[in-house]
Amino acid sequence: MDTKLKNRHKISILLAILVVISASSIMVALYPYFKNESSRYKEPVYQQQTFLKYLVYGNYVLSMEQARNHKGDMISPFQFFFPKAADEMKSQTEETLASEESGQTENIVTDDNSASEIVMESNVGENLSRTDYLAHLRQITIRKYDNWKSGFDSIRNSMDYQVLNEKGQVISDHSGGSVIAGNDKYVFQTVLQYDGLGRMEVVSIHGENSAKILTLLQGFGEKDPMMDDYWDEYLYEEDLRLQNPKNLTISYGLTTEQITAFKDTANGFTNNYDDSESIVKILVGLVCAVAVLAFFLSFLDVTLPDSSRMFRTPFEIVGGIGCGGVLFGAGLTNLVMTTNQGNLFETLLRANFLPGIAGIMVKLWNLLWWSIPFGVVYWGVLCLRDVLRIGIKRYLRERTLIGWFCGWIKMFSIKTYHFVGNINLRDHSDRAIFRIVGINFFILAVLSSLWFFGIGSLFFYSIFLFLVMRKYYRDLSGKYSALLKATNQIAEGNLDVAIEEDLSIFEPFKREIQKIQSGFKVAVDEEVKSQKMKTDLISNMSHDLKTPLTAIITYVNLLRDERVTPEQRKAYIDILEQKSMRLKSLIEDLFEISKANSNNVTLNLEDVDIVSLLKEVSLELGDKIEESTIDFRWNLPDEKIVLPLDGQKTYRIFDNLLTNIIKYAMPNTRAYIDMKKEDGFVVICLKNVSAAELTFNPNEITERFARGDQSRNTEGSGLGMAIAKSFVELQNGKLIVEIEADLFRVSIRWPVE
Structure with missing residues (x-):
């Protein structure tokens, strides 16, 4: 709420207080007039x-x-x-x-005069x-x-x-x-x-x-x-x-x-102020004046009811309190009589108040009581004035007890209808049936208590029940048709069909159908993925195997040439050895990944110090690291970290990851290898800057035959990352690949027992 609106509310409340005090002051100022009028009506x-x-x-x-x-x-x-x-x-x-004096305080009881005793x-x-x-x-x-x-x-x-x-x-x-x-x-x-x-x-x-x-x-x-x-x-x-x-x-x-x-004397036996009716007449006139002023002043701040729930009181309560306030004001004739007779003033003087202060307190006391009926009238007009702003229909619906009751009946009927419609047929039905029977019993009990009128009420209840049951049956039939249509489309192969509407009691079937859709989609995606991998296997392996085989065939034909010198023959044999070893490596990697994916790998678990193992791998690859011109920065703990792992498979993991850095990292850059304990895990992180732009999905790099070099010009089978991930997961670990611009990061997490 902005400051301007708050100030407007404050001004409206201030005006209301001024109007109420003014009306109360007029009543107090007329006390001498009331006294003169009452003397004319004082009977003997x-x-x-x-x-x-x-x-x-x-x-x-x-x-x-x-x-x-x-x-x-x-x-x-x-x-x-x-x-x-x-x-x-x-x-x-x-x-x-x-x-008591004769001592006859006991009752004499015999078997022959039991009736007399009673x-x-x-x-x-x-x-x-x-x-x-x-x-x-x-x-x-x-x-x-x-x-x-x-x-x-x-x-x-x-x-x-x-x-x-x-x-x-x-x-x-x-x-x-x-x-x-x-x-x-x-x-x-x-x-x-x-x-x-x-x-x-x-x-x-x-x-x-x-x-x-x-x-x-x-x-x-x-x-x-x-x-x-x-x-x-x-x-x-x-x-x-x-x-x-x-x-x-x-x-x-x-x-x-x-x-x-x-x-x-002041000790009269009747209130002649009531007989004169002058107080009531003036009160009614001032009440009408306050109501008119409240109505016109309310246009200065029509949103005042939104600021307080007090101004949104139901119509019936406003009417009751308003009538009560006016009757309360009419009953203040005793206050006028007591004040005019000087009883209040004398009471304060006896309480040792000074005459001036006592006179002021008497006037304030009278102002306080007269402000109650005028304040109630002003408040009632503000509450009823809102009907012009929100409309008669909305007012009857939101600002009357009857409207609230009808709304509650409507919501109760809707909730009951939805409750019956949302019964889960898989659950035990006794409780649901008991609730339905209980609601019907309550309605029939109320109708039965109406005696003769209950027959007519029962007739209308039967019509209402028929209309509700017919609507429920039609809704149920429509929901069943929607469910049947969706199942037919799924059976025809449309796995993307969506059931948007609420199926009421068939809602559990809807959820089960959605599960079936999700399962089918996963199965289809896996099958498509498998087919794609098979295609990639054929295409990639044919390319990777064809290159060394072509070279072997070529150099074998060259060796058959009798004009080849011994030096050339030796060079050809070295190339043949290199290509054959390359072919062997490709075939071994293929066997490794095949066994890993089929869970056909035998792990020889033993206590392995992975800090020493990683250092050993770095020493084995020392020559290649020096040739790569990449500056490796090692951040390894000084203490041992012993885990139950397969040493050979773990060696292969580190070898593949370090080799991957040597192959694809940008020359003359730094690579970081960190190892630390964190939240019950050993975390090994390898980071390097890629020589080529990283445009692939990090989740795809760990798939079979995926390579950072999309042209496949560099050496490698595309199985290194896949083998590393498979071996990590086989040993209860997790390997995560992340890419940030040209930064390539691999993280391995193993739990520490």
């Missing part, structure tokens, strides 16, 4: 659901207090609201204590479960009562109330002695009456929106506040249900001053 406290719920719960608290005052001793909530359950629990406890154990298990439930119910009742009392205590001192008995007499007064019912000084008043069965009735209501208040009070009065805490097996036992107050009437009243006191 007596119309609020939480207040009315605490009011009904207060009936249980007041009845409990009256019971304690009447009895003059402490009575637990469990005893008051569940009297029969409390008595049952008390009797169970007394029976347990009596059983029934007794069953009853014991049931009693234990009921005892556990009673203990659970007792704990829940105490906890619930504490919650009711806590809620009622939060409002009881801010209103007037009276408790009356069944005769209408005031038995508890918290109104200063004035009658609440029908008193005009109370803006809100209600009378709740419980009959002898504990049913609550709203006798009277006075106040604004009385229909709503009546509905809420009646709903709370008819609902058992402990319904969610009963166990299912004891849900319908009346003795284990909460007992409402009976034959009791409670009156509540709120004056204008008391309602104002409730309004001025």
Whole structure:
């Protein structure tokens, strides 16, 4: 990525941050407006659901207090609201204590009453479960009562109330002695009456929106506040249900001053910021503005999604997170209310922050939370904007979970198809068959779980399976035809035929046919090479043998001439001897190479010091070396190097190679003979500059009848290098010929044991 593109990405991210911070700052700046709007929608406290719920719960608290005052001793909530359950629990406890005191803690079991024992154990298990439930119910009742009392205590001192008995007499007064019912000084008043069965009735209501208040009070009065805490097996036992107050009437009243006191406190029971809807309206407007800005600013850097995977999130996830971000922003009304009421500021002051710093931290805290929904919206638009760049089809395929799933299904189907098509028929087939059956079982199991819809799905699956099998059969038939065609062409002698396409399950046959082709080609090449060598044998040997034979015949005829002087006769005889020795050498070399190639050579292996052997050969060829004017440079180790070799054959190797240098090296140049140990091998390297231009292949020079002198004017059979290579290889070595310009180099490697 170049620097210009990186800078463009940075600018795009910076613009996004500025837009998000600007939108968040607007929301924070509008906090005073939200406060004014919320005050217009703040309903009276007596119309609020939480207040009315605490009011009904207060009936249980007041009845409990009256019971304690009447009895003059402490009575637990469990005893008051569940009297029969409390008595049952008390009797169970007394029976347990009596059983422990009498020592009856063992179970008496006899053979005659085994059935009775089973029934007794069953009853014991049931009693234990009921005892556990009673203990659970007792704990829940105490906890619930504490919650009711806590809620009622939060409002009881801010209103007037009276408790009356069944005769209408005031038995508890918290109104200063004035009658609440029908008193005009109370803006809100209600009378709740419980009959002898504990049913609550709203006798009277006075106040604004009385229909709503009546509905809420009646709903709370008819609902058992402990319904969610009963166990299912004891849900319908009346003795284990909460007992409402009976034959009791409670009156509540709120004056204008008391309602104002409730309004001025921060401990309201509803969020009037939600009721005003001003925050949500402004939030929606800013969200739309951020989305529009994000859309147009995205044209400044259309390749931004390529720089980060975060901007290539699937559509479904973007939509889910975007909606969640907007809903999160709508839920920040509590943050606005808490900030406007000064709770955050007071908390920071109590933490010993300076007022100025506390004010800044409150604003930064609000900016942080508001930046979340706007940042999510901006990010979502950038993700969705890419649909214009890559196209709707590619976007649906690459940027949606459904597209990914469809792509996965497609790839799975293709892999399954290729898996079935690439089964190796030479392998054991049980595993392949098991996989195919397993896949089919999985598909059928899924279809069977669809019940009625599974029949229709099975129908479409059968059609799909038919189409797949037909395509597979046709592909298989075409691949078989291609394989058959290739084998016919090979049978007709076309060894260069190539099978390019994939043959599926016939792929192993394709590889075997290619091996057969390669084998045939090697055999044909070897045969052609052999025929060529035979031709070379005839042509080269006829030329090399004809020359000395012609000379012998010529000089024999000259010897028959009676006019030949004794001196001439002696010279002719020397030439005849020379030519016959040349003919003998040619025939011996031919026999040597023939035996070497047929592995008919007998090696007499012995410990040979190849350093001394090479020196011995150089001494034998000393006269020829001096006549050649070639400067031989020897670099041989001082210590012995002993190898298990055939001394005679090794001597012949060195003799042929040194003789080859003497014959074909350029006069008045240097030749280098090096010997050293290297990586477990003895390496002997002979280098010289050729007198003639080296135009041949270095691999051909070691073949039979190959000569550096292509005109064959120099002496030699063309078998020297071939014999040397054959003898080296027979003794587990390797001879390599290399050419670099006019530099001719021969390397021999023998392993050191």
